[in-house]
Amino acid sequence: MRTTDPTIINFKEKFDLTGKVIVISGACGLIGRAFCEAVAQFGGHVVAADIELAKPAEFAEQLQGRNNIKCLGIEVEVENKNSVLALKERVIAEFGRIDGLVTGHQNKSHLIFEPFENVSEENWDKVVEVNLKGTFLLCQILGSFMAEKGSGSIVNIPSTYSVVAPNQNLYKGTKMGCPAAYSASKGGVDALSQYLSSYWAAKGVRVNMITPHGVWNNHEDAFEKNFSNFSPMQRMSYNHEVAPALIYLLSDAASYVTGNNMLVEGGWTAW
Template identity: 45%
Template structure:
């Protein structure tokens, strides 16, 4: 009974940003629980290599698809290809996130083109994918959409932890991630009668070889005393993708080591 609750056998799961730091982990976990995973990203070779690895390792079907999620035509083509090959889409994980040349520029000097580029991936891309996949899910009368937001979509970043480092977090990141939470709640009500659940995950900081000073300051602000490891978000994705969350919709699952309770 316990295993069945999280079983994803024969489920078709599409993961955008599938070859990235978190995307890879999501694809591994979903495949491990039986899902047929569609790895979507910008580099076709990387997508196909990862899909081949997943299929070989877990004995599932896996497909690598190159797609620019900011392009409506490419998104439509992506969904059409998946449905043609596998017949359906059960789960969409809107995980892709963008950066730009001047991603860390000061707010006062932030170029409009950089703002638009990041927004086009983080928010518009999620909208286009949800729109195209949601149409298919509505025909199936079932589905789960999982948007990957951030704690910075619900709280302001503490600017002090970035002082003395080469990084910061720009306003466009917070704005786009907050927008994802709004999109989540809207779609949860919009598609409820189609048995489509729409939820959100807001991770805290994930360790990715950041500067020691930043890691130290960030960890001191977190009750668990550390940043997340890259594999520690996968359980939340598995939960929302599976029948274990069959009565959960419109929810923002915060996975932050307690950062937002202090």
């Protein structure tokens, strides 16, 4: 609205997602579940997209029941073009529109603890395929649809480890680690998002990122203790602390925000 008078603006309404159709990949995961719940609570129709094993249809049915809003669960393998095309067709058939895309899937592969010196090509390829190519296909197929219609919001999820290197001391005395392929694939997600933010800016599609960090999921004590020592906030985060950033970026409240990487990382990279 072309005005300098804020008194005529309903700021609360700007965050409302009523009637918007939001496709979320990795919907049944730790952060994905919080994304879905938050979007549904703000009135959005959630399309919960995840692999067969995650049972997205069951999840969407429960989400719909809890929030009394039409939701849909669709099985997808994000690295497979035909699977992503089928996802788009199904969403259009059911809702006739797409207003937002959130790419919350990830693969760190079962070989996550392989030392860098021994990483196999197979391991590398799988991580890059799901994390980077999967994000590319979702953006290309669903994002192009939104660009053609002239509006939409994409939120991709890179990682702290595409912003800074992992502090290897974090993993001392734990069974955890962070593979290089993960960092590299997430760096690609970051660059792709930047690229698309200018590419689609004039077409009304905003492209932003959320970078979560250290989201608590019953981690072993040693890891949580190490994490607290290195974190300015001296604690891990929770999935429900990540989701509010998504509401902002998907909604009209962020109408002038694109190319942004919102760090929800408790100041991890601030010092």
